Amino acid sequence: MPEVKDREDETAIEKVKNGSVSRRGLLSAAGGTVALGAFLAACGGDDDSSSSSSSSTGSTGSSGSSMGEDDSTAMFGEGDLGILNYALTLEYLETAFYEDVVKSGLFKGSDLETIKLFGSQEADHVIALTDAVKQAGGKPAPKPKTEFPLNNAKQVLKLASTVENLGAAAYLGQAPRIKSPEVLAAALSIHSVEGRHAAALNTLLGKTIVPDGPFAKPAEAGMVLNAVQPFIVD
Amino acid sequence: MTELKTPSSEMVNPELAQIEVEGHERSDILMKGALAAGAIFGLGAISPFVRNAVGKADMGDVEILNYALTLEYLESAFYKEAKTKVKGSSDLMELINTLSTDEDAHVTALTDTIKKLGGKPVKAPKVAFPYTDAASFVKLATTIEDTGVSAYNGVAPEIKSKEVLAAAGSIVQVEARHAAAMGLQNGTSPAPDAFDPTLTQDEVLKAVQPFLVS
Numbered sequence A: 001m002p003e004v005k006d007r008e009d010e011t012a013i014e015k016v017k018n019g020s021v022s023r024r025g026l027l028s029a030a031g032g033t034v035a036l037g038a039f040l041a042a043c044g045g046d047d048d049s050s051s052s053s054s055s056s057t058g059s060t061g062s063s064g065s066s067m068g069e070d071d072s073t074a075m076f077g078e079g080d081l082g083i084l085n086y087a088l089t090l091e092y093l094e095t096a097f098y099e100d101v102v103k104s105g106l107f108k109g110s111d112l113e114t115i116k117l118f119g120s121q122e123a124d125h126v127i128a129l130t131d132a133v134k135q136a137g138g139k140p141a142p143k144p145k146t147e148f149p150l151n152n153a154k155q156v157l158k159l160a161s162t163v164e165n166l167g168a169a170a171y172l173g174q175a176p177r178i179k180s181p182e183v184l185a186a187a188l189s190i191h192s193v194e195g196r197h198a199a200a201l202n203t204l205l206g207k208t209i210v211p212d213g214p215f216a217k218p219a220e221a222g223m224v225l226n227a228v229q230p231f232i233v234d
Numbered sequence B: 001m002t003e004l005k006t007p008s009s010e011m012v013n014p015e016l017a018q019i020e021v022e023g024h025e026r027s028d029i030l031m032k033g034a035l036a037a038g039a040i041f042g043l044g045a046i047s048p049f050v051r052n053a054v055g056k057a058d059m060g061d062v063e064i065l066n067y068a069l070t071l072e073y074l075e076s077a078f079y080k081e082a083k084t085k086v087k088g089s090s091d092l093m094e095l096i097n098t099l100s101t102d103e104d105a106h107v108t109a110l111t112d113t114i115k116k117l118g119g120k121p122v123k124a125p126k127v128a129f130p131y132t133d134a135a136s137f138v139k140l141a142t143t144i145e146d147t148g149v150s151a152y153n154g155v156a157p158e159i160k161s162k163e164v165l166a167a168a169g170s171i172v173q174v175e176a177r178h179a180a181a182m183g184l185q186n187g188t189s190p191a192p193d194a195f196d197p198t199l200t201q202d203e204v205l206k207a208v209q210p211f212l213v214s
Helices: A013-020 A025-030 A036-045 A079-104 A109-135 A151-175 A182-204 A222-233 B012-023 B026-034 B047-051 B061-085 B090-116 B135-157 B162-186 B201-211
Strands: none
Touching: A013 A036, A013 B061, A025 B026, A036 B135, A079 A151, A079 A182, A079 B061, A079 B090, A079 B135, A109 A151, A151 A182, A151 B162, A182 B012, A182 B135, B061 B090, B061 B162, B061 B201, B090 B162, B135 B162
């Protein structure tokens, strides 16, 4: 992807890729409407992308696979601890999302049961990751304040599918960076469950269960965090 | 289960000692590295995932890939046959096609990777699957996919190369997606557990033995 010369002319997607969007910047960058699909396209894995911009804070919008070079979990802590806290943050987000969805009353019957099940599993992930961080002598990342757009059942299912597919990609992106075999085993046991969630939601939407084809694509932390920023409120 | 109070107390947790005693060279090296870095995790929260994941002595990456290849051959043959043998709904037949495409791609990729690493890919085993109709097929498919997920998750922590690990992770996520979709067809949960269980190589081979024809 070519370097973007003039920041003012950047589209929202380019801003995400360049990592030049600050916390609240995403909403204004997209003209007030957040199209999560666009952010995912930015994360999605343009595997040949050679562009990356890393600021001194370590956040980058680069895509593609870098074996262990992405250090954008450093804000959460060093090494495996940082990865665990990054995962914990995502699990907090997913748990909160499903709780909000249940409360919204938009679903009933078997769809509601599925949502409740997935929400309880994300809550279990929060517990396990919190424990793992504590056992490592680290401080668990705080639960973020979140807000999700919940307009109608279809839109919510789409958002759920987006979040789960992103979550699975996030775990896959971290797996090669993990040093401890136990942490890796734990991460993989969660990673595959997020894949299950994604596939189930895609089925409900009538979409393919394997949007990436036979090989799931990893997503780097910087992009994942940019993609979920719209849902984190001050 | 004894939980660690301080990260540097190496021998406080008996599970860690047990893993070291089992004498897995690579796991030992990683364990010692992890211990040295103070990055010890009490296994209370996550020991179910570790127990089986470090269960087999020092398989090299090629051996691990051949283990995976055997399972992928099995799945590939399973779905290839299902395309004509199973009479099911259009949704199910479409799913079979998708899964068939995926498993074939996994066979190709694993074979190529093994060769690139200078190894010799195992041959496809002769297989036979005992189902009689769409319902029994779907039930079996769910079991086979679940077994695949547990197999990959079980062996992955032993993989030495980061690239091979990334590839295994990329495949296991797809197997998990398969498992969820077949679970939905089967009328069971797409995600039976919050944490996917692992299986040792011995457990996996025991599980698939019924399908291997000598």
